[in-house]
Amino acid sequence: MRPMNNPEKTIMGKNSEPPDAKSGFQHIVKAWPGNTSYEQRQRLLETIQKRGSVTTMEAVRFLEIVDPRPRISELRAEGWHIVRSWTMQESETGGLHRVGLYRLTSMGHGSSPITYGHTPVPKMGQASLFDVLP
Secondary structure, rough: OOOOOOOOOOOOOOOOOOOOOOHHHHHHHHHHHOHHHHHHHHHHHHHHHOOOOEHHHHHHHHOOOOOHHHHHHHHHHHOOOEEEEEEEEEOOOEEEEEEEEEEEEEEEOOOOOOOOOOEEEEEOOOOOOOHOOO
8 A cells, every 4th residue: 555645635536526526416316316217317417417517437326326328318308408428437446437428518408309310209298209100
C-alpha cells in the first residue's frame, strides 16, 4: 500500500465521483423509491436534469437501476430528447470501462412522437405500437 503524504487528499480515478457526489444520487433515490419502471425512469430523468448527464455505471451503482438502457428507450418514447455518447469510467476495482453517457439535447418534451423510418412510435399512454403498424 502506498503511503499518502496528505491524509486529507482523496485518491480517485480519472472519472470517479467526488466524495459528496453520492449524496446527490441518494436524494434522488429517496425522492423516487421503489423499482418499478416508472420510478426508475423518474430517477434517470431527474438525475440528467440536475447533473446534466448520467453514465450507465452511475445509474447502476447509485440509482439502483440494474439496466438503464430500457428506461432510456422508454423516456425517448415519451418524447424526451436523450442522446448517448461514450466515455471511459473507472470502476471500484480500478478497471477502466467504456460506458454510455446520456444527456438531454433540449429542455423538456418533444412535441411530436419519435419516428423511426416512416412509422411513428406512440408516446406512453397512447395506442400501442401494434395499433400503429400495418
